[in-house]
Amino acid sequence: MNAPTKAPVMFVSHGAPTYALDPGQAGATLKEALPDFIGVKGIILLSAHWISRGQEVMAAALPETIHDFGGFPDELYQIEYPAPGNPNLAEKVAHLMNNAGLNAQLNPSRGFDHGVWVPMMHLFPNADMPIVQVSINYNLSHPELFQVGKALAPLREEGYAIIGSGSLTHNLRDVRWGETDPLPYVLRFQEDIKRRLQNRDFDTLVNHAERIGDFTQAHPTDDHYLPLVIALGAVEETDDLRVLEGGIEFGALSMDSYLWH
Structure with missing residues (x-):
């Protein structure tokens, strides 16, 4: 099948590692997005x-599965996600990033962390989609990370999708295992981000995140917000937004994801 005219961009909330064992609403919603990836040749993923x-x-041509967490059920550590890498795509990515002044280095030994394999096992359960993971440079500001997304965007025309994997809310101090009632600020933040995305208020999302209500409670550190900033950089004016509602896990983790196509 021919590659699509332009491969999609996605931000995916990957939740807790237990998401691998219990896909719930978020996993079912991701499966519904699979038709948008028909014809896609590979994934560029930032976790x-x-x-x-x-x-x-x-x-790496065959990246290993990294179990980068502790204290979870033994069966999680037995999961392997043997999706292939793509060294040729990695070189293309590095070339584009270097042209943008980002001084990218190839890493032949890096494997897939759980920000990759936990959500991707629901989207591509056969582990047959090539994935090249790209690190997030913490020395860069939000506007600079937005430019990273812009640097990668041309690869969409070649059939490569761009996915940022983080969490729409990520305050682990507020996580309550077994809780089903969402905290009020999580609901407010989830709705605020959805509204801003629907209104294409990228300026606030990228340049003034501190102005977003509940931001500091939703993200005491911004590491799980950064993949959204990068994904927004790869979005183009002609893209349509699809909100993939994933519910809220453990009272505090919004599982909403977003797809632009």
């Missing part, structure tokens, strides 16, 4: 769990 002090690009 909140690969933060670097520099710019790196995964170059």
Whole structure:
């Protein structure tokens, strides 16, 4: 099948590692997005769990599955997600980033952290979609990370989708295992971000996140927000937004994701 005219952009909330075992509403919603990926040749994915002090690009042909968490059920540590890498795509990514002055280095040993394989096992359960993970350079400001997305955007025309994997809300101090009632600020923040995205208020989302109500409570640190900023950089004026409502887990983790196509 031919590649689509332009591959999609996505921000996905990957929740807790237990999302791998219990897909719930969010996993079902991701599966519904699969038709948007028909014809896509590969994924460029930026996860909140690969933060670097520099710019790196995964170059492994067969990346290992990293279980980068502790204290969870044993069966989680047995999961392998053997999706292939794509060294040729990695070189293209590094080339584009270097042209943008980002000084990207290829990393031949990096594997997939759980910000990659937990959500991708619901979107691509057969692990047959090539994925190249790209680190998030924590030395860069939000506006500079937005430009990283812009630097990667041309690869959409070649059939490569761009996915930022983080969490719409990520205050682990507020997580209540087994809780089903969402905290009020989580609901407010979730609705505020959805409204701003629908109104294309990228200026506030990228340049003035501190002005967003409940931001500091939703993100005591911004690592899980950064993938959204990068994804927004790859979005074009002609893209349509689709909100993938995933519910709220453990009272505090919004599982909403967004797809632009």
